[in-house]
Amino acid sequence: GAVVSQHPSRVICKSGTSVKIECRSLDFQATTMFWYRQFPKQSLMLMATSNEGSKATYEQGVEKDKFLINHASLTLSTLTVTSAHPEDSSFYICSAERDRGTEAFFGQGTRLTVV
Amino acid sequence: DAKTTQPTSMDCAEGRAANLPCNHSTISGNEYVYWYRQIHSQGPQYIIHGLKNNETNEMASLIITEDRKSSTLILPHATLRDTAVYYCIVNNNDMRFGAGTRLTVKP
Numbered sequence: 001g002a003v004v005s006q007h008p009s010r011v012i013c014k015s016g017t018s019v020k021i022e023c024r025s026l027d028f029q030a031t032t033m034f035w036y037r038q039f040p041k042q043s044l045m046l047m048a049t050s051n052e053g054s055k056a057t058y059e060q061g062v063e064k065d066k067f068l069i070n071h072a073s074l075t076l077s078t079l080t081v082t083s084a085h086p087e088d089s090s091f092y093i094c095s096a097e098r099d100r101g102t103e104a105f106f107g108q109g110t111r112l113t114v115v
Numbered sequence: 116d117a118k119t120t121q122p123t124s125m126d127c128a129e130g131r132a133a134n135l136p137c138n139h140s141t142i143s144g145n146e147y148v149y150w151y152r153q154i155h156s157q158g159p160q161y162i163i164h165g166l167k168n169n170e171t172n173e174m175a176s177l178i179i180t181e182d183r184k185s186s187t188l189i190l191p192h193a194t195l196r197d198t199a200v201y202y203c204i205v206n207n208n209d210m211r212f213g214a215g216t217r218l219t220v221k222p
Contacts, residue, residue: 044159
């Protein structure tokens with residue numbers, strides 16, 4: 001299967017600071033990337049869908065000014081958690097599709113801890 | 116909201132077939148059924164997908180009923196490493212996950 005690399009895998013940051021998470025499709029061009037958040041013992045919650053070169057589409061209840069998504073190229077999308085607070089601590093996961101509606105390939109996830 | 120219904124959990128003996136059901140009674144004619152799994156603390160992994168014909172690959176088989184309102188993922192010889200949460204998704208366009216089925220493969 002195709003490879004999606006997510007970095008960093010684990011990060012600890014202080015409350016009030018910003019954290020950037022990268023999602024790269026290593027061996028294919030991804031027209032669409034998705035960002036998820038997952039709390040312990042819960043399913044993945046879709047945060048936003050991003051297409052290369054256009055603004056991300058955020059799910060209801062997800063603050064776009066707090067979770068900044070940039071999909072600058074067909075192989076890279078970034079999620080920046082701005083002014084992080086302890087309640088933002090979670091497992092963040094990205095996925096990428098070659099073509100919209102086809103199988104998605106996931107990154108290994110980023111565990112964010114805000115202290 | 117997810118358009119699928121799956122049992123919360125299932126157990127399977129190692130070496131036996133694991134059959135994971137999924138109901139998707141509101142599926143549209145052009146929507147595929149996709150299966151993913153998530154092993155603890157990892158990103159999900161694509162398993163298989165299908166439209167209306169049964170499908171098989173190196174990981175699993177997918178059986179879709181003729182009316183397409185339900186499907187079954189079959190792991191023919193489950194191993195301990197197949198212990199995971201299995202998610203069934205229809206309409207891969209929006210990629211929303213339901214609660215999935217927690218499969219535990221026991222020795």
